[in-house]
Amino acid sequence: MAKKSKFIFAILLSSSLFISPSVRAEEQNTLLDVQPNNTPNLQKSLQVLSNAGAIEGSHIGYAAQPNPGYQPINRAFKEAVAQGDSINIIELKELMKQASPAGHLYLAALIQRLDKSEGDRLLTILQSDESIVTERSGCTVENRKVGEVAAELLKNGSLAIALP
Numbered sequence: 001m002a003k004k005s006k007f008i009f010a011i012l013l014s015s016s017l018f019i020s021p022s023v024r025a026e027e028q029n030t031l032l033d034v035q036p037n038n039t040p041n042l043q044k045s046l047q048v049l050s051n052a053g054a055i056e057g058s059h060i061g062y063a064a065q066p067n068p069g070y071q072p073i074n075r076a077f078k079e080a081v082a083q084g085d086s087i088n089i090i091e092l093k094e095l096m097k098q099a100s101p102a103g104h105l106y107l108a109a110l111i112q113r114l115d116k117s118e119g120d121r122l123l124t125i126l127q128s129d130e131s132i133v134t135e136r137s138g139c140t141v142e143n144r145k146v147g148e149v150a151a152e153l154l155k156n157g158s159l160a161i162a163l164p
Helices: 001-016 027-030 042-050 071-082 089-096 101-114 118-127 146-156
Strands: 055-060 131-140 140-144
Touching: 042 071, 042 089, 042 101, 055 071, 055 101, 071 101, 089 101, 089 118, 101 118, 101 131, 101 146, 118 146, 131 146, 140 146
Parallel strands: 055 131
Antiparallel strands: 131 140
């Protein structure tokens, strides 16, 4: 009976999730995948970070409504940090080669959490990146250069709007 209850709960949970337009369509199954032990799969979490469509603040709009685009990224970032001991930094750097502009920043921030000196080195390199990344926070949607955001991350140690 307990397995049936968990299955029904998983169906209800997955049907109630809203997938943000900033998350690519191929990630929808990733975000809705419920693991038996209720922890997201690390590889899938890293893919969510890598494929992020924007830097997402936790609340948006005049009424400061929760940002649905923030939840999958926040969950993925926390999962990756929690499993930091099992993450290979070299593999993360390989994943960065195929990442979106926002993905570069999220993965560099993750590496900075796991290995500060290596993360700082990567963020220093990213400061020369002219790619444009969208940043959503509060009432603003801003397009900025990855290099500008990397410099902010390097200076402050976090992205105030986006990282747990």
